[in-house]
Amino acid sequence: MTTPQAAAGRWDSGYHAPVLVAEVVRLLGGARRVLDCTLGGGGHSAALLDAGADIVGIDRDPDAIAAARARLAAFEAAGRFRAYCVNYAQLDRIEALAGARFDGILLDLGISSHQIDDLARGFSFREGAPLDMRMGADAEASAADLLNDADEAELARIFRELANEPRGARLAREVVRRRANRPFATSDDLVAAIRGAFGPRTGPADFARFFQAVRIAVNDELAGLERTLPVLRDRLVPGGTLAVIAYHSGEDRLVKHAMRAWSTACTCPPRQPVCICGGRALGELVTRKALTASEDEVSRNPRARSARLRAWRSAE
Numbered sequence: 214m215t216t217p218q219a220a221a222g223r224w225d226s227g228y229h230a231p232v233l234v235a236e237v238v239r240l241l242g243g244a245r246r247v248l249d250c251t252l253g254g255g256g257h258s259a260a261l262l263d264a265g266a267d268i269v270g271i272d273r274d275p276d277a278i279a280a281a282r283a284r285l286a287a288f289e290a291a292g293r294f295r296a297y298c299v300n301y302a303q304l305d306r307i308e309a310l311a312g313a314r315f316d317g318i319l320l321d322l323g324i325s326s327h328q329i330d331d332l333a334r335g336f337s338f339r340e341g342a343p344l345d346m347r348m349g350a351d352a353e354a355s356a357a358d359l360l361n362d363a364d365e366a367e368l369a370r371i372f373r374e375l376a377n378e379p380r381g382a383r384l385a386r387e388v389v390r391r392r393a394n395r396p397f398a399t400s401d402d403l404v405a406a407i408r409g410a411f412g413p414r415t416g417p418a419d420f421a422r423f424f425q426a427v428r429i430a431v432n433d434e435l436a437g438l439e440r441t442l443p444v445l446r447d448r449l450v451p452g453g454t455l456a457v458i459a460y461h462s463g464e465d466r467l468v469k470h471a472m473r474a475w476s477t478a479c480t481c482p483p484r485q486p487v488c489i490c491g492g493r494a495l496g497e498l499v500t501r502k503a504l505t506a507s508e509d510e511v512s513r514n515p516r517a518r519s520a521r522l523r524a525w526r527s528a529e
């Protein structure tokens with residue numbers, strides 16, 4: 214008999230261990246046609262294929278496309294799985310998907326374990342990693358380019374808003390001071406700047422927060438998400454479901470606000486005593502509050518700790 218623990222890890226691969234799989238399958242498992250916008254190692258897609266859905270998968274990282282295609286080759290051969298290497302923010306550029314609509318759409322944001330583990334990709338704060346952090350060829354400037362070229366005010370904004378650091382200006386000043394002597398090139402340079410700005414007691418949790426902020430800026434992740442959420446909503450069939458897993462508070466806030474706005478019928482100003490807009494909601498929230506991972510899942514897969522899953526259904 215399979216233990217619940219083993220069943221929970223059933224969709225893990227050496228590439229990536231997907232989070233909240235049971236919840237995603239519960240929300241999207243009834244769908245006939247699913248668009249997986251963040252294919253990664255294909256873990257969620259594998260679980261959804263197993264539940265009977267056909268999948269169109271996209272990822273901006275060619276490594277992910279190769280790994281998912283190898284894993285799901287039998288489904289691709291059977292015509293149940295197709296993959297495209299593209300930024301989901303450029304979905305409309307895939308001619309083969311022009312006008313295509315889906316019963317379910319999944320976004321599992323952020324990066325995969327493979328991207329972190331591959332030091333050459335430069336997402337890691339481990340020693341000696343190049344400061345790259347580009348998810349795909351569509352991101353032009355690397356993390357080193359950003360740290361060497363952005364003006365101090367822009368760096369301060371990135372550290373303040375994306376790393377939730379009220380003293381972001383201090384780190385921005387430190388980066389600008391250091392790069393005047395020697396350009397930023399490796400993870401060690403950014404770690405040293407963080408330590409220089411906030412003292413030797415800063416540790417891995419701080420490094421992770423600032424590296425994540427730089428990664429989000431390099432890949433233009435928040436603006437891409439904000440622009441694309443309504444595009445994905447409009448790719449749903451009536452009654453179709455959009456499910457989004459976010460790991461960063463800024464991403465989760467965008468998702469929460471968008472889904473709430475689409476679920477609101479009346480768009481009259483708050484002080485209007487009687488509704489005059491005659492508005493009709495575009496759909497409804499499936500999750501009132503974000504779903505989070507169980508303690509069991511977090512102990513098995515620590516990156517599930519910050520995951521927030523929200524889902525929304527379009528009106529019939």
Ligand SMILES: C[S@@+](CC[C@H](N)C(=O)[O-])C[C@H]1O[C@@H](n2cnc3c(N)ncnc32)[C@H](O)[C@@H]1O
Pocket residue numbers: 229230231232250251252253254255256257258271272273274277299300301302321322323324325348437
């Ligand atoms: C958390 S992983 C997804 C893991 C996947 N659900 C699985 O089960 O293996 C996020 C993936 O999304 C991809 N990604 C992030 N932003 C993207 C974007 N704007 N367009 C396309 N892919 C993106 C990353 O390259 C990464 O492979």
